[in-house]
Amino acid sequence: MELSKFKHKCQVQVRTFDIDSQGIVHNSVYLKYLEIGRVEFRKSFGYKIRPDGTFNDGLRFVVVHNSIDYRSFAVLDDVLNIYTRVSWVKNSSFCFEQIIENDVTKKIICEGIGILVNLDKFKNEPSALDKKFLDELLQYDKEVAIIRD
Amino acid sequence: MELSKFKHKCQVQVRTFDIDSQGIVHNSVYLKYLEIGRVEFRKSFGYKIRPDGTFNDGLRFVVVHNSIDYRSFAVLDDVLNIYTRVSWVKNSSFCFEQIIENDVTKKIICEGIGILVNLDKFKNEPSALDKKFLDELLQYDKEVAIIRD
Amino acid sequence: MELSKFKHKCQVQVRTFDIDSQGIVHNSVYLKYLEIGRVEFRKSFGYKIRPDGTFNDGLRFVVVHNSIDYRSFAVLDDVLNIYTRVSWVKNSSFCFEQIIENDVTKKIICEGIGILVNLDKFKNEPSALDKKFLDELLQYDKEVAIIRD
């Protein structure tokens, strides 16, 4: 992943309860950091999550794939930059690419991929992402790949 | 607790993974928020925690008591103010008083008490808090009660 | 608290992600262990929690107070016994007393108190606990104190 492609950035600070007995951030905690980036990314478009976990435009995302490549360690008090972009959109799913770097040393801590699916509100079945979703993403970032079958 | 007595404040934002199935911050998560306040409080004196969990002035604290009174709910995206002070210091232990309020509505979310003990680095036994610790606290806040047997 | 008073026991094993940089269970994790005990206690009466966080008899509990006295450390792989009882019931609230002990050494790890309130399903206001709730508790444990104003 190339950092220059990312337009959205937010920050998180490593806390005591994120650290394991090896003195480093526990591997599962990065999925929390990545989720912060994903939620803030979508909030930057003006949307927010309602108490039932759906977005206020009616979209309801569930994660169907996550992968993380851990490049380096993060330790207590580190300020981490979370870079987030959408790399592709299919009919009912889309893909986040993310990079976490140390804000001071600029060392890459990890790279993450997340694929989310939009689910129908009433049935637990994939539901097509609407044109508004696509248009907003493309207007924000022309590099988003629109993949149609 | 009176908010006017508190001089240290830091902030935290409620994240998706802090929320339970009732749509509110899970009761255990507040102990994490309170710990953020406690660590930031001590960092404001110039100290920091080393990879093994001890502070860089050699003090090693463990929590021997926690209590929380939950006054109201916090929900996703809420920005919370964490107010922290030390109310008393004994020979080897001291007490944090803390208030968490909603930054926008100023509603009190919860009040917390934490008692910590300084442990000897080599034996797991209480160890007297040194004069420097006391002096720094008193210089910062004259209201700290020094309790001697 | 006297261990002999407790009739409900369940177990939990300490996992890697429960451990902090000091090599011991993080102080906030015990609230999770105590919640396991509380949920299992109520499940032993035949109830279960629905996806929205309410119980299937319509009761909806929120925690209004938690306190823990930490007596000793728990470390990785420890099997812990969680003892749970209800000590008193008021009009719309009730109190859990709990003890966590090491299953092998029988050392007391911590003692916890939790006060829960039954909330109205539609309004966020305290709602009286019904006779069935009281009767079931008293039939299970005659020591439960019923406190009426």
Place this chain on the structure above:
Amino acid sequence: MELSKFKHKCQVQVRTFDIDSQGIVHNSVYLKYLEIGRVEFRKSFGYKIRPDGTFNDGLRFVVVHNSIDYRSFAVLDDVLNIYTRVSWVKNSSFCFEQIIENDVTKKIICEGIGILVNLDKFKNEPSALDKKFLDELLQYDKEVAIIRD
């Protein structure tokens, strides 16, 4: 992944604090469940993790890659079977394959891959896995692929 290839199984029960506002297990929690499987797998060979996070045979593993494919939802109180095997071993790294299934319905909940590296105790550099490690794995499961450059 074929379930028939897996010889190691352990169980976990979904708890209230594992559930998010959508009423399902939060996507990050599965990395905790997978870690339980990985630790129990190695414990089945007679090893255990010391307070500093290293194993008692001197090996010190860090996770360099994790990926999860989420196939279905897990909800509160579900008992989950965690199946764990090592699929390959290279000079200083090895790969876990894992499947989590619902114990009652036998539905596959997710499949996970984890690549771990053995680090030198003193330097944070990859260190060759010894013959004992390889022999034990192969004796347990002839299907483990030994990959040599």
